[in-house]
Amino acid sequence: xxxxxxxxxxxxxxxxxxxxxxxxxxxxxxxxxxxxxxxxxxxxxxxxxxxxxxxxxxxxxxxxxxxxxxxxxxxxxxxxxxxxxxxxxxxxxxxxxxxxxxxxxxxxxxxxxxxxxxxxxxxxxxxxxxxxxxxxxxxxxxxxxxxxxxxxxxxxxxxxxxxxxxxxxxxxxxxxxxxxxxxxxxxx
Numbered sequence: 001x002x003x004x005x006x007x008x009x010x011x012x013x014x015x016x017x018x019x020x021x022x023x024x025x026x027x028x029x030x031x032x033x034x035x036x037x038x039x040x041x042x043x044x045x046x047x048x049x050x051x052x053x054x055x056x057x058x059x060x061x062x063x064x065x066x067x068x069x070x071x072x073x074x075x076x077x078x079x080x081x082x083x084x085x086x087x088x089x090x091x092x093x094x095x096x097x098x099x100x101x102x103x104x105x106x107x108x109x110x111x112x113x114x115x116x117x118x119x120x121x122x123x124x125x126x127x128x129x130x131x132x133x134x135x136x137x138x139x140x141x142x143x144x145x146x147x148x149x150x151x152x153x154x155x156x157x158x159x160x161x162x163x164x165x166x167x168x169x170x171x172x173x174x175x176x177x178x179x180x181x182x183x184x185x186x187x188x
Contacts, residue, residue, distance in 0.1 A: 027134070032132065036154055036157055055103055066096060073092075074093055
């Protein structure tokens, strides 16, 4: 006794199959290219937002500036040969390393929490697109296929969108030399 596709054994699969057939136009470029780009941006935005909420980035930036300052102190103390200054600077450096390790673990935990839903979403997306070509690379390049399936295009899309999203959400920052010098002088 065999059951037909979408039979009563899995009534939801028949509905999903019908919806998927009505959305076949989404599987071909340029629509597929844009859909995957938007999906990767949406997933990146949610993931970035969760990362933003998981770690106090102002504290993280202050800690990075302090770490840079203490590193300079350790180097200066080693050049001077003053063992007391070396020990004091190295002790502060170890304290900062512990704090930095805790903040890094918080970021990794939030990444883990977002990774599971992303994998589930990606499996649905992968099931929908299958091995269809979703994008074409505009010019010949070494190691980059001219016709891209979902994994290739999603990879490029997520890299491109994550850079922009990280900047917009303030997940990346640059430490100005002036800002570091102000903290070093104690004029903060």
